[in-house]
Amino acid sequence: SSDLTSDDEKPYASVLTTANFERTVYLPLPTSSLLASVLKQQLVEVTHSLMEEEIAQVGRLALGGTAADIQLYLRRAQKTARREGGRPLKFDDLATAILETPSIGARPKINEQELVATAYHEAGHAVMHFLDVNNGNEIQYASVVPRVYGGDKSLGFVMRMSDENCYSLSKSEALAKIRMMLGGRAAEEILLGSEHMTTRSGGSESSDLAHATQLGAKLVGRCGFNAKGSLVYRDVSFENAPDLLKEVESLLSDQYQQTVTTLQKNWHLVQALAKQLIDSQEIPGHEVRRFLSDASIS
Numbered sequence: 001s002s003d004l005t006s007d008d009e010k011p012y013a014s015v016l017t018t019a020n021f022e023r024t025v026y027l028p029l030p031t032s033s034l035l036a037s038v039l040k041q042q043l044v045e046v047t048h049s050l051m052e053e054e055i056a057q058v059g060r061l062a063l064g065g066t067a068a069d070i071q072l073y074l075r076r077a078q079k080t081a082r083r084e085g086g087r088p089l090k091f092d093d094l095a096t097a098i099l100e101t102p103s104i105g106a107r108p109k110i111n112e113q114e115l116v117a118t119a120y121h122e123a124g125h126a127v128m129h130f131l132d133v134n135n136g137n138e139i140q141y142a143s144v145v146p147r148v149y150g151g152d153k154s155l156g157f158v159m160r161m162s163d164e165n166c167y168s169l170s171k172s173e174a175l176a177k178i179r180m181m182l183g184g185r186a187a188e189e190i191l192l193g194s195e196h197m198t199t200r201s202g203g204s205e206s207s208d209l210a211h212a213t214q215l216g217a218k219l220v221g222r223c224g225f226n227a228k229g230s231l232v233y234r235d236v237s238f239e240n241a242p243d244l245l246k247e248v249e250s251l252l253s254d255q256y257q258q259t260v261t262t263l264q265k266n267w268h269l270v271q272a273l274a275k276q277l278i279d280s281q282e283i284p285g286h287e288v289r290r291f292l293s294d295a296s297i298s
Contacts, residue, residue, distance in 0.1 A: 030066060035059040038067045039094075042074050048089035053286050058094045060140055060285075061159070065098075073097040091284060095141060115278060117188060117198055118144045118156040123274040124187025124263055125158040125180060125208075130292045131262060131269075132176040139285040144277050155200060156277075159285075171225050174215060178252070179259045181212040186259040187270055212255075216248045227251075269295050 030038070036059030043050065050058070062070060077093035122142055130136035144156040169177070185201040185208065192198075202209040217236035219225040224233075226247050238245045263270055272295040276283060283291070 032056070032059040032063045035062045035065065035067070035070055038070045039074065042071060043089075046074070046078065046089055050089070050091055050094075054091040054284070057140065057284060057286060058091065058098070061095060061098045092282075095282075095284065099141070099143075114155065114198075115144060116274070117192065118200070119274040119277040120187045120191045120270060121184040121198075121200060122156045122158050122277060123270045124183035124185075126183075126273055126288055127187075127263065127266060127269045127292065128180040128183035128259060129158070129160065130289065131266060132179055133173070136285075136289045136292065139288050141282065141285055142273075142277060142288050143282040145281050171219070171223075174219055174223075174225070175255060178212050178215055178255045179262070181208045181215075182252070182256050182259045183263065184208055186256065186263050187274075189260065190263055190267065190270075212252060213248065216251045216255075217244065220244060220247045220251060266296075 033056070036056045039058055039062075040055055043055070058073075062073065065073075073094055074089075074097075076097035077089055080093045080096065081087055081089045122144060126136065126139060126142055129139055138160040139158060141159040142157075143159075146155050182201075185197065188197045188201070201207060204210065214236070217238070221234040221236045221244055224231045227250065228247075234241065234244060236244075238248075269292055273288070273292060276291060
């Protein structure tokens, strides 16, 4: 818009259009493996205790950032290590820098009852992911530390990595994701009973129920995965589409019942991980997987 350029800049504004260039080059953001490589190079001159898997995990946590962001995270993490007596840098320092977690003393406080419910809620998500989706390979981080994202307060979360090279899902994979999304609510119902479940599964467009509903609507309306076998593509809006709403309700209800049954059969995993979350507050993804693997064998 000419309104955004000064009189001195206007003669040059017409030059800055793609039509005046023979080729436009798109530079995508780095992959997680490239971010991990950048970090590995930066760590050469840093005293640290990170293993190869932890460096790769940092790359996945930082996905969406740039090499410059990696340098910023590393500087923040080094400050934390220096404040604590100049000890070697560790994974938690970088994870904290990426997630911008406040220091332990400055973290918002929640009461014991709410902490327990949150731990079981997040454990429900993680266990369903572990049982249903490649032994939980996508789990990057589990936390019961309250944070504020975009104005919404989150009492906890299980951060998952999306496959950078995957552009579609099978029906079974999509349903497994829905069950994972509903795992938190199911764990709360088993622990607290239907009358005492909390509102943490819903309440906003970024909630578990919102994501499960959106994915269910896409499966039924856009992907031809519905009980009637209809191949007609439909908008996922429920307005003036009571039949679509009814089908999605049925799909979510069925997947929720399966989720409750699965968690009941594997309740020892939920209890063990919830206790670990209460004790540690935050657990890296590779430790979550190792912990659940050990607990499933014992």
